[in-house]
Amino acid sequence: MPPRTQHPVARHLLRARDLADRCYAEPLAVADLARAAGLSPAHFSDRFAAAFGVRPHAYLLTRRLERAAALLRHTDHSVARVCTEVGLTSVGSFTVSFRRAFGRTPTAYRAAFPPAHDGALVPGCVVRAFGRPQHRSSGEDPAPAAS
Known part of the structure; x- marks a missing residue:
């Protein structure tokens, strides 16, 4: 018996998914995605869920x-x-959704990923060398050579 092939995802659904990926930060609604796919919102929602496993x-x-x-x-x-910046309008709803998805609040999530420079060890001699002014401003420049 030949292996069962999965039905390819319809191109119009891919267009809608690509729109969501590309324009996530814009005020996008399911109706906008349905319009991109050329389907009614209800029909689109059902077809999208069947194709991608999520509404x-x-x-x-x-x-x-x-x-x-x-x-x-x-x-x-x-x-x-x-x-x-990601297209959401309510910080409260964002925090609840973020916690559901990542298991912690946005602030706690950020604290778990401190910036790399916080953990970087730079020798003191390097800090001193690069912390010095590079240009003299107090008239210490050498006098031009006499010709």
Whole structure:
């Protein structure tokens, strides 16, 4: 018996998923994704869930939370700013959703990933050498050579 092949995902559903991946930070709703796929919102939601195993709203929220986690790890932006940068509007809802997805609040998540420079050990002689002013400003420059 030949192996059963999985039915390929319809191109219009891929267009909608790509839109969610590309424009997650914009005010996107399931209706916008459905429009990109050329389907009614209810029909689109069912087809999307059947194809990708998750409802479109949950997919979009997951993309936003993944990006928020990256911003929390790699920037010093406030939690409120990260919330708006990924397309969410309520810091409270963002915190609840983030905790559900990552098991801790955004602030606790950031604390678990301190910046690399906090753990980097730089010898004191290097700090002193590169901490000195590079240009003299007090008239200590040598006089130009006499010709």
